[in-house]
Amino acid sequence: MKYQFLWTPLIILLALFGAANSGQASKIYIDIDSPTFLQFPIAVRDFPQKGEGQVETADLGIALPDQIKKYLKMTGLFNPLDRRSFLETGGASPAEQIRFSDWAAIGADYLLTGAITISPSEIACEVRLSDVVRGNALLHKRYLSPRPDLRALARAVTSDILLTLTGDEGDFNTRIAFVAKNGPEADIHAISYDGEDIVKLTSHRSIITSPRWSPDGQYLAFTSYRHGRPEVYLHHLKTGKEKRISSHEGLNLSGGFSPDSRNLLLTLSKDSNEEIYVLELDSMRLKRLTYNYSIDVSPAWSPCGKKIAFVSNRSGSPQIFIMDADGNNVRRITFEGNYNTSPAWSPRGGKIAFEGSINRQFQIFTVDEEGEHLTQLTFDDANNEYPSWSPSGRQIVYGSRSGSKSRICIIGSNGQQMRILKESGSPSVMPAWSPRMNP
Amino acid sequence: MKKTITLIGLLMILAFGLTLLSGCAEKKAVVKDEAVQEQRVGASDTATVTDDEAARKAKEQADREAALKAQAAREAWAKKNAAALNALNIQNIYFDFDRSNVRADAREILKANAEIFKANANAKIIVEGHCDERGTAEYNMALGERRAQEAKQYLVNLGIDSSRLVTISYGEERPADAQSTEEAWAQNRRAQFVLE
Structure with a gap:
């Protein structure tokens, strides 16, 4: 009888602990502070682009991935792989049909793919970050912007990549x-x-x-x-x-x-x-x-x-x-x-x-x-x-x-x-x- | 008995809840299921400064003019004072690196300066403390103040009314000699006296 009552708070306590850590518990962030940390090898594929509407958007599908790569490098945590090493070329296959073995073969641990849709009023950029080894998507998000603000878009995407892999959004908005x-x-x-x-x-x-x-x-x-x-x-x-x-x-x-x-x-x-x-x-x-x-x-x-x-x-x-x-x-x-x-x-x-x-x-x-x-x-x-x-x-x-x-x-x-x-x-x-x- | 145990249990939950809430760092997590998230980028302007460019420019212009006027007035004063100082032969005193104590050679200079200050009893005395460029700019602000304070205290001990003495530190911002040599640094670690 006594023991029954002792257990009750303990179970609630465990439930609380579980709730507080939900969303964190299943995640294992890579310890980037460890002295043995090696930079994340990441491949950023060119983003296929469709629709027309605004000037200065002609090459957004190449300029945006390039800006994201530049920002990833700036953090000191990433090693973006050279586009020329890619076995498959940008825009060839939709994101759902990625052959992860092609990306693993060139040494990428992570793959960033995306697609840009341009309308007269808005630019939509859908981005997917995949774990090449496990073959699953870690991040899938659409960014909407009224104008082709390359740096703002790249800042938002890079911050989310950092948050996904390290648990911290980094320092881009500073x-x-x-x-x-x-x-x-x-x-x-x-x-x-x-x-x-x-x-x-x-x-x-x-x-x-x-x-x-x-x-x-x-x-x-x-x-x-x-x-x-x-x-x-x-x-x-x-x-x-x-x-x-x-x-x-x-x-x-x-x-x-x-x-x-x-x-x-x-x-x-x-x-x-x-x-x-x-x-x-x-x-x-x-x-x-x-x-x-x-x-x-x-x-x-x-x-x-x-x-x-x-x-x-x-x-x-x-x-x-x-x-x-x-x-x-x-x-x-x-x-x-x-x-x-x-x-x-x-x-x-x-x-x-x-x-x-x-x-x-x-x-x-x-x-x-x-x-x-x-x-x-x-x-x-x-x-x-x-x-x-x-x-x-x-x-x-x-x-x-x-x-x-x-x-x-x-x-x-x-x-x-x-x-x-x-x-x-x-x-x-x-x-x-x-x-x-x-x- | 039952009640006590339940109460203890509730207190434990409360205490545990508090420790969860009082953490220093706040963590933000990205939800990583396959549902597509959405974010608006650049919809609101992130610039914090350019609220009204015209008003700002006008204000800047007015500020600049006021600053120039004040500077001209200061320069006129400085000129007048410089002339007066040359006539009075007030000398600087010098300090050792990272030190603010008044050296033996400086004591003789301060005694001579004190006689001049006594003879011009109506003038206020600004004691400026300066440092050489080595060391930290911020720490040197404090060190310059310390040097000025030490010189002021010595003058007070020599009978100068403390209400006539004002200290100001310039840190390493106003070197007497802008070169980076031992000689220049020795000239820059100084207290300087301005009559007003």
């Missing part, structure tokens, strides 16, 4: 803000993940530093000398409206947002020494977090909101420290080298990226919250600075200076697959990766 310097003047610009669409966001023409996105994608916080000294501004992205939110005596420097976007970390020197504060944005209430007679700067919130990483020179040289969100339990996590700064917390938690001085140059490193598993990601002959994680946590953007060249680069969080996002003669510095925007 932008990267950076400070573009022009002599003594600077302003914040933003560039999309594929290196296109550079937009100027501010018009300050003054010293600007430390841009930080709010996790809800609504605001950019930054420090500007527009009125002759360092003050913190909040820039509303939709309207372009700006508000000065911190102008205490001395230094006002922007730090990271809290995960709920309602609080902003700041470095202020108003109490005679550079300390870290948290500003509640609704009430403008300020709370001091650090009490130490040394420099405390560059605070960054953990993705769960429970901890804050920051830089302090309290032990003699700049090093990375972690504290609880209320300022308690301060502990140092970097011990190698005598100059470690710019901490950035991985959105997936656990790891912190930073820049460290080694052989008189700055390189990007990661370390975990316990101060263990120190990993150097960049090794080239340049100063690599200011790391910022992508929302997927799989890539890191950073600024790279060497000689007169200024680059913004993206590297996998395992140190593989570096690509140059932007290169220029005038400095582009302090890149900050946006959260995911609505596609």
Whole structure:
């Protein structure tokens, strides 16, 4: 009798567990973080195209698969196979009659097929992702667009392929803000993940530093000398409206947002020494977090909101420290080298990226919250600075200076697959990766 | 007894439910059955900035003009001050790499500067802190402030009224010498004094 009652909650519990994991339980994602991970070999067949209606759509059946391949490559996770190796040519057979053995023979694990139907009012693109070995469809989806927006279509398809195979949509619907310097003047610009669409966001023409996105994608916080000294501004992205939110005596420097976007970390020197504060944005209430007679700067919130990483020179040289969100339990996590700064917390938690001085140059490193598993990601002959994680946590953007060249680069969080996002003669510095925007 | 056990059971379910809800990461899953899904792409404009291009341009133009005016005013001031400063012989002080303590040689300079500041008791003193280009721009903002603060404190100890002293850090953004040499870096790690 007793035992019967004990069983009841256990069964409900199991049912709950099952429900929470439905849609996940049957899926086995490939562990792309494993050091033995090899890029997915994928074949993308040309999309047969029918119907006519809009200009610029003539070669969409080739241009779209090409753009998807370019984007798949950009993730660092895929190896799109060369069209010339295909045994069957595009458009020959409808998707239902794929001979998977032909694709397995050329080494493809996955096959992307599609068809485009063009009408005067709409472009419909039906896409199917197949597992070549098992011969089944993993994704079958139709994308409708009022105009032949090649990049938007390719972004949507590639994001779904990533979500299907890895459980995460990747970073296609993101932008990267950076400070573009022009002599003594600077302003914040933003560039999309594929290196296109550079937009100027501010018009300050003054010293600007430390841009930080709010996790809800609504605001950019930054420090500007527009009125002759360092003050913190909040820039509303939709309207372009700006508000000065911190102008205490001395230094006002922007730090990271809290995960709920309602609080902003700041470095202020108003109490005679550079300390870290948290500003509640609704009430403008300020709370001091650090009490130490040394420099405390560059605070960054953990993705769960429970901890804050920051830089302090309290032990003699700049090093990375972690504290609880209320300022308690301060502990140092970097011990190698005598100059470690710019901490950035991985959105997936656990790891912190930073820049460290080694052989008189700055390189990007990661370390975990316990101060263990120190990993150097960049090794080239340049100063690599200011790391910022992508929302997927799989890539890191950073600024790279060497000689007169200024680059913004993206590297996998395992140190593989570096690509140059932007290169220029005038400095582009302090890149900050946006959260995911609505596609 | 029965009631207690049922209650414990319910509490367990509640606790378990909460742990499921309080996870940090949110996962989105693609439904992978053979039913075709549909998505609209590019129907709504994704651009967030170009709401009203004309108004924006006009505002930008006005901003630019205001900025230019302010800059002209600042430059006029700077010119006037520079002339006055040259006449007064106020000297910069210099710092060691990644340090903000006032060096022995700097103390003598600050004593001489303090006499000049005392003789011009009506002027406000802006103490600018600067760094060399090595190191992190953001950390250097803090280091520049620290240098300015240390210089200010030393001047206060020498009898200058603290209400006359304002600090401002320029980090590594305004080098005195733009070259990347040891000599240039030594010249750039400085506190500079401007009378107003």
